[in-house]
Amino acid sequence: MKMKQLLFGMSVALSAALFSCTTQSNKEEWPAGGINMEATGEPEVAEVTGAPKVPAPVGNRGPKKWIVNLVTTEEEGIIADTIPYTFWTFNHTVPGSFIRIRVGDEVTLNLKNEANSVLPHNIDLHAVTGPGGGAAATTSAPGKETSFTFKALNPGLYVYHCAAPPVPMHIGNGMYGLILVEPEGGLKKVDKEFYIMQGDFYTKKSAIKEGLMEFDNDKAVAEQPDYVLFNGKKGSMLGANMLEAKVGETIRMFVGNGGPNLTSSFHVIGEIFDNVYLEGGTTVSHNIQTTMIPAGGAAIVEFKVEVPGEYVLVDHSLSRAFNKGAIGKLKVTGDANPKVFKASSLTKE
Amino acid sequence: MKYFSVLVLSILALCACKSPAPKQQEALPSNSVFNLTSQWQNQDGDTLQLQDLNGKTLVVVMIYTSCKSACPILVAKMKKIESKISRKDIDKVSLVLVSIDPETDTPEHLKEFAKTNGMDEKQWVFLRSNEEATHELANVLAMKYKKISPIDFSHSNIISVFNPSGVLVSQEEGLEINVDGVANTVAKTVKGS
Amino acid sequence: MKKVSAVIVLGFLSLVCCNKPQEKSFPVANEHHELKKVNTSVKMVYIPGGAYKPFYGADSAWVTVAPFLLDERPVTNKEFLDFVTANPSWRKSKIKSLFSDSTYLHDWPADLELPPNANPNAPVCYVSWFAAKAFANSVGKRLPTLDEWEFVAMADSVSINARSKPGYSDYIISLYLQKNRQFNPVKLSTPNYWGVYNMFDLIWEWTDDFNSILTTSDSRVGEYDDKGLFCAGSATSATDILNYAAFMRFALRTTLRANYTVANLGFRCAKDSIMK
Numbered sequence: 001m002k003m004k005q006l007l008f009g010m011s012v013a014l015s016a017a018l019f020s021c022t023t024q025s026n027k028e029e030w031p032a033g034g035i036n037m038e039a040t041g042e043p044e045v046a047e048v049t050g051a052p053k054v055p056a057p058v059g060n061r062g063p064k065k066w067i068v069n070l071v072t073t074e075e076e077g078i079i080a081d082t083i084p085y086t087f088w089t090f091n092h093t094v095p096g097s098f099i100r101i102r103v104g105d106e107v108t109l110n111l112k113n114e115a116n117s118v119l120p121h122n123i124d125l126h127a128v129t130g131p132g133g134g135a136a137a138t139t140s141a142p143g144k145e146t147s148f149t150f151k152a153l154n155p156g157l158y159v160y161h162c163a164a165p166p167v168p169m170h171i172g173n174g175m176y177g178l179i180l181v182e183p184e185g186g187l188k189k190v191d192k193e194f195y196i197m198q199g200d201f202y203t204k205k206s207a208i209k210e211g212l213m214e215f216d217n218d219k220a221v222a223e224q225p226d227y228v229l230f231n232g233k234k235g236s237m238l239g240a241n242m243l244e245a246k247v248g249e250t251i252r253m254f255v256g257n258g259g260p261n262l263t264s265s266f267h268v269i270g271e272i273f274d275n276v277y278l279e280g281g282t283t284v285s286h287n288i289q290t291t292m293i294p295a296g297g298a299a300i301v302e303f304k305v306e307v308p309g310e311y312v313l314v315d316h317s318l319s320r321a322f323n324k325g326a327i328g329k330l331k332v333t334g335d336a337n338p339k340v341f342k343a344s345s346l347t348k349e
Numbered sequence: 350m351k352y353f354s355v356l357v358l359s360i361l362a363l364c365a366c367k368s369p370a371p372k373q374q375e376a377l378p379s380n381s382v383f384n385l386t387s388q389w390q391n392q393d394g395d396t397l398q399l400q401d402l403n404g405k406t407l408v409v410v411m412i413y414t415s416c417k418s419a420c421p422i423l424v425a426k427m428k429k430i431e432s433k434i435s436r437k438d439i440d441k442v443s444l445v446l447v448s449i450d451p452e453t454d455t456p457e458h459l460k461e462f463a464k465t466n467g468m469d470e471k472q473w474v475f476l477r478s479n480e481e482a483t484h485e486l487a488n489v490l491a492m493k494y495k496k497i498s499p500i501d502f503s504h505s506n507i508i509s510v511f512n513p514s515g516v517l518v519s520q521e522e523g524l525e526i527n528v529d530g531v532a533n534t535v536a537k538t539v540k541g542s
Numbered sequence: 543m544k545k546v547s548a549v550i551v552l553g554f555l556s557l558v559c560c561n562k563p564q565e566k567s568f569p570v571a572n573e574h575h576e577l578k579k580v581n582t583s584v585k586m587v588y589i590p591g592g593a594y595k596p597f598y599g600a601d602s603a604w605v606t607v608a609p610f611l612l613d614e615r616p617v618t619n620k621e622f623l624d625f626v627t628a629n630p631s632w633r634k635s636k637i638k639s640l641f642s643d644s645t646y647l648h649d650w651p652a653d654l655e656l657p658p659n660a661n662p663n664a665p666v667c668y669v670s671w672f673a674a675k676a677f678a679n680s681v682g683k684r685l686p687t688l689d690e691w692e693f694v695a696m697a698d699s700v701s702i703n704a705r706s707k708p709g710y711s712d713y714i715i716s717l718y719l720q721k722n723r724q725f726n727p728v729k730l731s732t733p734n735y736w737g738v739y740n741m742f743d744l745i746w747e748w749t750d751d752f753n754s755i756l757t758t759s760d761s762r763v764g765e766y767d768d769k770g771l772f773c774a775g776s777a778t779s780a781t782d783i784l785n786y787a788a789f790m791r792f793a794l795r796t797t798l799r800a801n802y803t804v805a806n807l808g809f810r811c812a813k814d815s816i817m818k
Contacts, residue, residue, distance in 0.1 A: 116721055116806075119718075119790060141794065144804075
């Protein structure tokens with residue numbers, strides 16, 4: 001049992017003991033989840049996507065069987081400007097591929113570690129109920145492939161990450177992603193969906209290869225990152241890479257935080273989140289300015305864009321945004337909406 | 350690997366009509382544990398090779414008899430598995446306990462242990478060898494162990510089932526091993542061979 | 543470890559229980575009669591041994607490594623070719639699947655042919671533990687124990703134990719992060735204090751008792767005692783959690799099975815020392 005479930009269980013047990021000696025198992029406190037839902041049909045290979053794209057919504061379908069194929073890699077990429085960094089990835093991207101299933105689905109996850117990897121890797125999916133979230137079952141030596149099967153019991157937006165030792169290093173190099181478990185009937189339809197994941201990066205010069213940057217353990221232990229980034233790269237959502245939407249559209253962002261260390265104060269400058277699925281769970285809060293996303297946690301934020309312009313996505317711990325890279329943009333095009341927002345064209349005397 | 354074993358097993362099952370009891374002269378499957386040529390001693394002090402166990406379905410566990418924590422549970426599991434094997438099949442099965450502490454677990458000691466634990470019928474086989482051979486077998490089983498004091502070992506807990514040709518059919522790890530599952534595997538393996 | 547346990551056992555026997563019969567070890571030595579001897583010219587380095595603190599183990603668990611000889615460099619492609627030439631059962635087309643997975647000598651185009659672009663003096667990779675052990679036996683040696691290997695790995699070029707030096711672990715990690723190092727020939731880099739080459743800069747190496755690390759491959763669980771998986775779990779936690787280089791080696795070892803063959807995993811041989 002995972003810590004969070006243990007704690008949850010303890011607090012539920014405690015409150016039950018305190019408030020109602022007669023309480024029997026209560027649907028609210030112990031939602032049945034997907035355990036009794038039967039997944040049907042032959043397994044199909046699931047579509048997975050790199051950020052900021054997400055796969056198609058599950059809609060109204062019943063529980064099914066899926067095969068999810070992930071490959072773990074170690075490869076040089078650009079972390080900022082022209083600076084190369086040795087990233088470790090799921091499916092060649094940081095964050096790793098977005099997995100989208102529904103509650104009750106059965107997933108066979110195949111994890112292949114590339115033959116030219118130096119290190120073993122594995123995967124711990126927070127959406128999994130079972131030892132290590134699959135970590136021990138999927139630990140793969142270079143060139144080897146492992147596999148395990150799980151049933152998605154709880155709906156929500158969950159982080160997955162590599163848990164091979166040293167874990168902070170694997171996560172610090174970019175080995176994380178999101179898995180969305182939609183509730184029965186699916187999330188309500190919106191016009192645009194995006195996949196965003198924050199991570200903190202600790203770098204130093206490689207002693208071997210000139211110009212190359214790599215993970216700095218000391219900075220990681222001190223929790224002093226050089227970069228705090230959305231989607232693994234400075235400017236991943238700036239310039240030509242800005243997210244785009246049109247006035248009047250409803251937006252849903254699946255926002256995760258890989259860490260390894262920092263908690264994000266996620267904020268969109270000039271917008272108010274109409275709905276936030278707090279910590280990626282079932283509780284929806286409304287009218288939120290900034291939502292907290294812990295390391296190894298996620299949130300779903302939804303809002304409708306009413307006014308054209310560029311909306312800046314930040315970690316509102318602002319030095320991270322303006323000095324370390326945790327900044328992106330959503331560009332909204334369309335007609336001005338003076339009823340909602342009107343800037344005076346003249347400066348006041 | 351498991352699928353491969355099953356495949357091999359089913360191929361063997363198909364071929365089995367011709368030769369119901371595999372003979373020692375037949376070419377061993379490439380993945381048979383009988384390819385190990387090490388020398389072992391049983392609880393009667395007889396010297397043998399693993400290949401001498403061929404022709405029966407094998408249930409194998411590696412333990413040491415002076416272990417106070419996990420091994421007694423494993424031994425109990427082995428007895429439970431044994432009790433679930435149909436009596437008409439029992440002479441087609443060997444339950445093999447391999448010592449990871451050959452220094453202490455002499456044949457006399459193993460014999461004594463077998464008697465004390467009611468494991469003295471002929472389906473029970475206790476084995477020991479030297480450190481190198483023990484290590485090699487452990488590696489075939491992907492079983493980890495380490496001597497951590499003069500009298501104690503750390504080790505992983507694995508029960509393995511081999512078909513009569515020495516090909517691995519299944520492995521269960523941990524102390525919550527499902528004995529019914531292992532017994533079923535044994536029954537199927539006996540039937541298939 | 544073998545030696546060390548033996549030393550401890552002997553010490554224990556002589557100290558605590560003198561009445562314990564001495565000739566309890568198994569009388570029949572296993573002979574590797576099926577192996578043809580192969581000659582090798584690699585220099586072996588005398589390592590005097592000493593006390594060292596393993597990366598995994600109880601806090602106070604110092605281990606004494608007995609004197610031994612270690613190959614000054616990993617076994618090369620050329621040497622392994624000689625071995626399979628003399629020992630047909632270890633050729634690519636002949637090896638028993640019990641002893642190796644499907645990628646044994648992966649890049650070799652034929653049984654007795656090195657990959658066209660391979661340097662004969664580069665370390666041999668894609669060899670299983672069984673094959674490495676057979677090679678060692680064929681040259682009258684053995685694989686080093688994990689403790690022996692790690693003892694030598696403590697040295698940098700000027701000292702026996704550089705573990706506490708700032709940058710020691712970091713430098714090794716920088717080496718580890720470079721890909722395709724295994725294609726470089728041996729002995730081009732600086733030897734360590736003992737005169738041993740290529741401990742970190744080319745490949746991972748098999749040790750005889752690689753499977754003696756009793757932590758699960760999920761290190762976060764392995765840090766805690768779990769009687770459900772292992773006896774005596776207290777011996778399984780890391781003592782030097784910031785030594786990431788050692789952590790990475792242990793991570794790799796816990797992932798391996800003896801039949802695995804891996805692109806950047808090779809070996810070198812060791813031998814008991816007759817010098818005292």
